Amino acid sequence: LHTFFTGKDLDSYKDFYGLPDEKNPYDWSKTTPGQAANRKAVIDEADAIITGYEFQGKQISVAEALEKAHLRVSAPIAERVIREKILSEVKKRSKGVTLKPSGRKNKAPSTIEKKSEEKAIQTAEKGLNELKKKGL
Incomplete structure (x- = not known):
């Protein structure tokens, strides 16, 4: 019984529930x-x-009964406890996340945009030429 609360x-x-005396x-x-209380x-x-x-002629272990009782008694604060647990897990994980540079240099956005636009135009022209050849 006492190990349940510890x-x-x-x-x-x-x-x-309070902390037990060590x-x-x-x-x-x-x-x-x-x-x-x-x-x-x-x-x-x-x-x-348990009673x-x-x-009803059924059996339940003391541990199961205590768990069910805990869920009922602590229901008013369960949402807060779950929220705090999730927040602490997120904080713990965020401390372990590090962003490291890959070591390669990034291209300037303007050259990427120009190449992407030029490539799109070439691909479209190529597709249109193939359609013209097929007679569509």
Whole structure:
């Protein structure tokens, strides 16, 4: 049960559930009243889920029930947590992106445009000449 709140999956929710005491993860005294209430809400919801499954003659593991309970209890802040996670991933990736010059010199845009225009005219003339030869 206590490993659920200390797992890597919930790193993004540390403000919501609080950080456990490194020496004693069973000690919730370092959490705020709100964080302790959120943890208790997850446990109560998981208990209700397990009871509902048993009432229907089904079984569910404690880990699955805790995950489902977490999704329900943290739903109000889930969008914000996902947005923050994506932003941090983008920032992390952007630091690794570097643009390096290829080492070759670029041609002046005006010469490229002239050559492209001349080539287009030549290609069009060639196509028209072929059509004239075919009698079209």
